[in-house]
Amino acid sequence: MYTKEELMQHATNIRKNIIKMVTNAKSGHPGGSLSSADILTTLYFNVMDIHSDNVNSLDRDRFVLSKGHASPLLYAVLKEKGLLEEDLLSFRMIDSNLQGHPNMNYVAGVDMSTGSLGQGISAAVGMAIANKLDKNDHRIYALMGDGESQEGQVWEAAMAAAHYKLDNLCAVLDYNELQIDGSVHDVMDPAPLDEKFQAFGWHVIEIDGHNYDEIANAFEEAKNVKGKPTLIFAHTIKGKGVSFMENNANWHGVAPTPEQCEAALKELGGE
Amino acid sequence: MAKIATREAYGKALMECVRTNPNIVVLDADLSGSTKSGSVKKVNPDIFFNMGIAEGNMMSVAAGLAASGKIAFASSFAMFAAGRAYEQIRNSIAYPALNVKICASHAGISVGEDGASHQCIEDIALMRVIPNMRVLQPADAVEAEQMIPEVVKMEGPVYVRMSRLATEQVHDENYKFVPGKVDVIHEGKDILIFASGLEVNEAKLACDELRKEGIDPTLVNVHTIKPLDEEGVVELAKKHKHIITVEEHSVIGGLGSAIAECLIKNYPTSVTMMGVQDTFAESGKPNELFKKYELDSTAIIKKVQEVYGNDKVER
Ligand SMILES: Cc1ncc(C[n+]2csc(CCOP(=O)(O)OP(=O)(O)O)c2C)c(N)n1
Ligand SMILES: [Mg+2]
Numbered sequence A: 001m002y003t004k005e006e007l008m009q010h011a012t013n014i015r016k017n018i019i020k021m022v023t024n025a026k027s028g029h030p031g032g033s034l035s036s037a038d039i040l041t042t043l044y045f046n047v048m049d050i051h052s053d054n055v056n057s058l059d060r061d062r063f064v065l066s067k068g069h070a071s072p073l074l075y076a077v078l079k080e081k082g083l084l085e086e087d088l089l090s091f092r093m094i095d096s097n098l099q100g101h102p103n104m105n106y107v108a109g110v111d112m113s114t115g116s117l118g119q120g121i122s123a124a125v126g127m128a129i130a131n132k133l134d135k136n137d138h139r140i141y142a143l144m145g146d147g148e149s150q151e152g153q154v155w156e157a158a159m160a161a162a163h164y165k166l167d168n169l170c171a172v173l174d175y176n177e178l179q180i181d182g183s184v185h186d187v188m189d190p191a192p193l194d195e196k197f198q199a200f201g202w203h204v205i206e207i208d209g210h211n212y213d214e215i216a217n218a219f220e221e222a223k224n225v226k227g228k229p230t231l232i233f234a235h236t237i238k239g240k241g242v243s244f245m246e247n248n249a250n251w252h253g254v255a256p257t258p259e260q261c262e263a264a265l266k267e268l269g270g271e
Numbered sequence B: 001m002a003k004i005a006t007r008e009a010y011g012k013a014l015m016e017c018v019r020t021n022p023n024i025v026v027l028d029a030d031l032s033g034s035t036k037s038g039s040v041k042k043v044n045p046d047i048f049f050n051m052g053i054a055e056g057n058m059m060s061v062a063a064g065l066a067a068s069g070k071i072a073f074a075s076s077f078a079m080f081a082a083g084r085a086y087e088q089i090r091n092s093i094a095y096p097a098l099n100v101k102i103c104a105s106h107a108g109i110s111v112g113e114d115g116a117s118h119q120c121i122e123d124i125a126l127m128r129v130i131p132n133m134r135v136l137q138p139a140d141a142v143e144a145e146q147m148i149p150e151v152v153k154m155e156g157p158v159y160v161r162m163s164r165l166a167t168e169q170v171h172d173e174n175y176k177f178v179p180g181k182v183d184v185i186h187e188g189k190d191i192l193i194f195a196s197g198l199e200v201n202e203a204k205l206a207c208d209e210l211r212k213e214g215i216d217p218t219l220v221n222v223h224t225i226k227p228l229d230e231e232g233v234v235e236l237a238k239k240h241k242h243i244i245t246v247e248e249h250s251v252i253g254g255l256g257s258a259i260a261e262c263l264i265k266n267y268p269t270s271v272t273m274m275g276v277q278d279t280f281a282e283s284g285k286p287n288e289l290f291k292k293y294e295l296d297s298t299a300i301i302k303k304v305q306e307v308y309g310n311d312k313v314e315r
Helices: A004-025 A030-035 A037-047 A068-080 A119-133 A152-163 A184-188 A193-199 A212-223 A258-267 B006-020 B037-042 B055-067 B078-084 B086-094 B123-128 B141-153 B199-212 B230-238 B255-266 B286-292 B297-314
Strands: A062-065 A140-145 A169-175 A203-208 A230-235 B024-028 B048-050 B071-077 B100-105 B134-136 B158-161 B183-186 B191-195 B218-221 B224-226 B242-250 B271-276
Touching (some): A004 A030, A004 A037, A030 A037, A037 A068, A037 A169, A062 A068, A119 A140, A119 A152, A119 A169, A169 A193, A193 A203, A193 A230, A203 A212, A212 A230, B006 B024, B006 B100, B006 B141, B024 B055, B037 B048, B078 B086, B078 B123, B100 B141, B123 B134, B123 B224, B191 B199, B191 B230, B191 B297, B199 B242, B199 B297, B230 B255, B242 B297, B255 B271
Parallel strands (some): A140 A169, A203 A230, B024 B048, B071 B100, B100 B158, B134 B158
Antiparallel strands (some): B134 B224, B183 B218
16 A cells, blocks of 8 residues: 555655646647546556556456546556556657547557547446456456536446446546536536435545545445445546646646646646 | 638528528537537527437437428537437438438547547448438638528428538639539549548649649549539549549548449449548647548548559550
8 A cells, every 4th residue: 555645645646747748749638647646556556456467367457548538647657557658758649559539459558449528437437347247356446537428328338337236336426527528516516426326326526635634534435335335426637736827727628738738847847 | 712611601591591590490419519510599599499418319300300390400519410419310300301400510630639439430430321311511711601591491301511620722712612512623635533521622733733743633622422413523533533522530431431322323433542441540730640541631642643653654
């Protein structure tokens, strides 16, 4: 187990790499990558059973990035964990394995190809059913966006997960309250998401998605829930860690200039 | 002339249409800044509806609006309009022949860095096969701007395929868009090139080079893939020995297929099809992808030389 301080150091490295990758590619999605960084760091370093010996096997915990545009985060986490060979700066370049949206056939450790919102959570339901069938005790994790929850398919998946009592499935909803066209509440209000998932038969845990104790406790609690899937409803800040990106929808899918990159890296602690 | 994307022209033209036609409503699915449909908010915010990231719902809501007498424009990326909401388009919009204008942007591999999940190379095929559906694709911003007011006038469902990438203008300001008729950009001989969308510009660049070598192809812009101007296509085919189609779409089911279907019925001849060769593309810069997937002017030049060279040997 890593200490909170160690996790925070890893998350800082990951945030820096996100900024570098997106800047270098001159495209990509910094906002939603930064908002989920603390959650994914905790998940990969302290919760999931994944390491270089089992990365190519189904006999491990698996993760679906349903909000596939946060690919810089996933690649940076895999790199920080020592599971990724690719040069992070090949992100979004021609002939690279690090596609703009993740491709499971190109990168070991990417468990599902995603990018079209709403579909990843359904795939996670399928994986959780398969694990039940195969008496595989490993768990399935998924990360969704709050804008993504506007897709009807998310609710079809939510219904199916509860119907099949998938207590081996734990989804995290990144509630940063922003999507591309602005505030989720202005575009198409999905609230109250906690109550909706409860009504769909899920166990819901509400947390601050940047508080490491709360993140760790939520994943632990989810492991002990029986007979229903768990949703971790995480309040987050889009762009977290880079002050000029925080809570600003304009940083959803725009790359920083080299100067902005420098300022961001400085704020994250040098380099 | 400056490089402009067809989606930019769409936003501009739609603003004008909304200004003059009170019956138009506009819907988008959280991409109104990218598709440019959101421009109409400046004219009248009351007729713009952001439906959130819910394309299937958006299409059937558009159908309901049209069933109530509105002209409904619905926009998203091609992948999520034609792809995600396919069956809603087929059953809620096309089957009842409702007045919904699906104006999709970010079609094809010129989407670039987002990668294959966002590069729709199947939408012409998907939309073309639906009864009642028209399929249009402007070659540049000049054409897109004239096309949109004509789309407003058309009765029933229309799919308009547009691009993210800003490109050179193929047409000058004197161009007059004629609905339903193929647009002959240059009349040459021997080789006939049918192109659509951004490939019209690539083909034009190729033809400029080829003429220097003494090969003078005829270049035709097919802005209306369905219903196809069969008479125009056959008439042109009769005047040429070789036909090449080029499109930023799968070679299965798109422009090439439409041309081939028309010719096999009316004037059987062989057709060389350039397009994405039944594969998913990848992330990269649009020009790098055009090169790798053989859709740039260099690839067209090579293909024409090949076809023309074979012809010389035959003779
Ligand atoms: C089906 C589908 N429709 C549209 C898009 C384009 N798109 C990419 S990200 C995004 C907004 C996502 O917002 P949210 O889920 O809140 O993500 P986050 O704020 O965590 O980045 C949209 C509309 C898509 N990828 N898939
Ligand atoms: Mg969000």
